[in-house]
Amino acid sequence: MCHLIRCLTVAASLFLAGQPLWAVVNTPPNVVLIISDDHGFIDYGFMESKLAKTPHLDRIAAESLLYTRGYVMPVCSPSLGCLLTGKLPHDHGITGNDLSDEGIKIVQADGKKDRAPLTQQLLSNPVILPKILSDAGYVTLQTGKLWNVTAQEAGFTNGMTQKEGRHGGEGLSIGRETMQPIYDVIQEAQTQQKPFFVWYAPLLPHQPHNPPQAYLERYTGKGLSKKAEKYYAMVEWFDQTCGDLDDYLKQHHLSENTIVIYLADNGWDAEEGSRAKLSPFELGIRTPIFIRWPGKIKPQRDDQTLASIIDIVPTILHHTGMDVSAQLPGLVLTDRNAMTQRQSVFVEAYTHDIAELGKPEKSIVTQVIINGWSKLLQPGPNRPDKAYTSAPEEIQLFDLQSDPFEKHNLADEKPEEVARLKALQNAQWAINP
Numbered sequence: 551m552c553h554l555i556r557c558l559t560v561a562a563s564l565f566l567a568g569q570p571l572w573a574v575v576n577t578p579p580n581v582v583l584i585i586s587d588d589h590g591f592i593d594y595g596f597m598e599s600k601l602a603k604t605p606h607l608d609r610i611a612a613e614s615l616l617y618t619r620g621y622v623m624p625v626c627s628p629s630l631g632c633l634l635t636g637k638l639p640h641d642h643g644i645t646g647n648d649l650s651d652e653g654i655k656i657v658q659a660d661g662k663k664d665r666a667p668l669t670q671q672l673l674s675n676p677v678i679l680p681k682i683l684s685d686a687g688y689v690t691l692q693t694g695k696l697w698n699v700t701a702q703e704a705g706f707t708n709g710m711t712q713k714e715g716r717h718g719g720e721g722l723s724i725g726r727e728t729m730q731p732i733y734d735v736i737q738e739a740q741t742q743q744k745p746f747f748v749w750y751a752p753l754l755p756h757q758p759h760n761p762p763q764a765y766l767e768r769y770t771g772k773g774l775s776k777k778a779e780k781y782y783a784m785v786e787w788f789d790q791t792c793g794d795l796d797d798y799l800k801q802h803h804l805s806e807n808t809i810v811i812y813l814a815d816n817g818w819d820a821e822e823g824s825r826a827k828l829s830p831f832e833l834g835i836r837t838p839i840f841i842r843w844p845g846k847i848k849p850q851r852d853d854q855t856l857a858s859i860i861d862i863v864p865t866i867l868h869h870t871g872m873d874v875s876a877q878l879p880g881l882v883l884t885d886r887n888a889m890t891q892r893q894s895v896f897v898e899a900y901t902h903d904i905a906e907l908g909k910p911e912k913s914i915v916t917q918v919i920i921n922g923w924s925k926l927l928q929p930g931p932n933r934p935d936k937a938y939t940s941a942p943e944e945i946q947l948f949d950l951q952s953d954p955f956e957k958h959n960l961a962d963e964k965p966e967e968v969a970r971l972k973a974l975q976n977a978q979w980a981i982n983p
Contacts, residue, residue, distance in 0.1 A: 578688075578745045578870045579843065580736075580808040582799070583862070584792060585633065585751035587626065587695060588827055589814035591836040593785050601778075601820075603768065603786045606793030610810060613842050615850050615884060617857035620839030621895050621920065622816055625828050625902065627697040629815040629859060630751070634704060635675040636863030636878040639898050640910040640979055643671040644698065647716070650903035650935075665714055668698040671907050677874060679863050681705025683747045686872055689739035693724035693731055694751035695815070706749070708735050717753065725752030725791040733798055740802075745870075752791060755784030755818070762787065778820040806844050809869055811862060811883075813839045824940035830899040830916040830927050831940065831956055841865065841883050856920060857883060858895040894921040896978055901935040911981055915941045919975040923951040926971035930981050947971070 593602040596611045597618065623629040623639060631637075631644035639645045649668070672678075680690045684705050692701040692709035696718045701709020710721035710731060724731065732748055739746035761783035768786070769779040792812075799805045814837040819826035826833040839857045841847060860880035867874050868882045881888045897918035898910075905912035914930035927946040934941050947961040947968050961968050 577807070578686075579846075580739075580746045580748075580804060581683075581866055581870065582748045582750060582795065582808060582810045583633070583866070584795075584810065584812045585630075585695065585749070586788060586812070586814035586837075587751065587753055587756040588816065588818040589755055589785065589788070589837070590818045590820065590826065590833055591814070591838060592833075593782070593818075593820070594838065597838060601769070601772075601774070601782055603782075604789040606789050606796060607812070610792065610796060610812070610842060611838065611840050611851075613844065613849050614810070614812075614840035615842075615847050616838060616840040616852065617855055617883070617889075618838050618851065618853050619855065619920075620813055620837045620857040620859070621835050621897050622813065622837050622859040623897060624816050624830060624834035624899050626695060626815045628898070628900065630695060630697050631672060632859045633815075633862055634672065634679050636677050636679070636860055636880055637675065638860060638879070638896060638979075639900065640914075641879075642675050643907060643910070644668060644904075645898070645900040645910045645913045646902050646904040647697070648903050649907070650901070650905050665698055665716075667907055668904075669703060669714055672698050673703060677863065677877060678705050679866065680747065680749065682867065682872055682874075683870065686870065687744055688747045688870070689735060689742065689744050690747040690749075691732065691735040692721065692749045694718055694721050694749070694753060696721060696749075696751070708738075718751070721751075722753045724750065725754050725788065729791060729794055729798075732795065736798070736802070736804070747866075750795065751815070752788065754788035754791065755781060759784050765790075775821060777822055781818070781820045808843075809847075809866070810842045811840070811865070813837050813859065813862065822938070824938050825956075828899070828902060828934065828936055828939040829941060830897060830918045832950070832954065834899070835897045835918065839883070843869070847884055852889075855889050856892055856895045857889070894919055894974060894978075896920075896975070899941060901932055902939075903935055905932075914981055915939075917975055917979070917981060919971050919978070920950070921971055921974060923949055924967060924971060925950050925956070926968065926975065928972060928975055928981075945972075 594604045595608040627647040628639040631642045635642040690706045692706040696711045711718045759780035765783035769782045817834045825831040864880045865883045899916040900913040917928045925948045946959045948956045
């Protein structure tokens with residue numbers, strides 16, 4: 551009885567302080583997944599950029615378990631497929647943004663049309679993150695980028711993308727025009743006394759690079775190209791939206807029971823060079839990944855350990871009490887023992903257009919293995935189908951610790967290291983045995 555009285559007293563005090571009553575109950579945590587779009591891994595204050603201004607992300611990263619060596623796929627649709635399924639593209643089946651002309655002919659011959667085959671391919675995976683969370687009682691919201699499926703098809707209880715297609719349709723107004731749909735659904739979840747999951751994937755700093763003038767003015771007159779001026783202004787605009795979202799969580803006393811996870815879907819180069827988006831080089835595939843849960847996850851910066859986009863799904867499901875890690879290849883980001891013992895991560899770079907669904911080997915351009923600080927780029931049977939994409943035509947080996955921007959190919963100097971990494975890669979998925 552005394553314990554009950556104490557609980558009621560605490561609950562009453564929290565209520566009077568404006569906090570929800572379920573804050574004292576052992577409820578699953580809320581989750582906010584922030585996915586930046588076309589964002590270079592060096593373009594953050596906390597990544598020591600001299601140009602990019604990201605004060606809000608800098609603060610959140612400082613409050614988080616931060617892995618500065620995170621890896622994603624080099625283009626958006628396959629990356630978002632990883633975030634929905636917890637698998638690499640050759641496994642989840644979405645290897646590009648669109649079907650090639652030949653790929654379209656193949657599916658049309660089967661009586662299919664539009665993007666329906668891509669929808670079917672994605673939803674054939676046994677794990678679809680928002681569906682699992684929704685089935686478990688979460689209020690789930692999709693905003694921003696979502697490829698090949700509608701929010702409803704992906705299992706969200708709420709969503710802005712109501713028609714399947716490229717990018718995310720109606721969802722792309724988030725961040726650029728409004729944040730209100732997020733606040734409305736969070737309020738709905740609080741009213742229902744349910745935990746929430748927010749997928750915040752704005753078309754930021756993605757093109758069109760049309761930042762508000764107030765942001766653009768901060769980068770003019772500094773010797774930058776017009777492209778770079780606009781890009782850095784877009785980065786800062788995106789950062790402000792993250793700050794607005796985080797401020798909302800704090801103002802409504804939600805931060806303590808909300809996990810915030812951040813990553814970019816693929817990289818970018820301020821000068822729009824060919825070694826970034828769609829490319830297997832670091833500017834195309836590296837991103838910081840961080841996770842914050844105040845009082846539960848110790849803030850720490852890790853500049854050594856390898857993290858992967860396929861770690862996001864098992865991490866979220868683990869911390870929300872629906873652990874399916876045995877079914878997935880990724881690790882739980884907060885399992886420091888497993889993370890620090892990881893030796894390798896893998897990245898797959900494909901043609902922009904999918905040659906044939908279900909046959910990823912027909913589209914693979916480069917297989918990438920990062921093992922410690924060694925990185926091997928192993929050319930596949932295809933060449934890029936976009937002029938602005940750079941991919942090696944021969945095996946390339948780099949020491950990322952001494953050469954983070956891959957200027958010195960060591961393949962001829964270290965054939966034994968090439969053979970070792972190639973064996974590890976082929977054990978994971980053999981295209982060039």
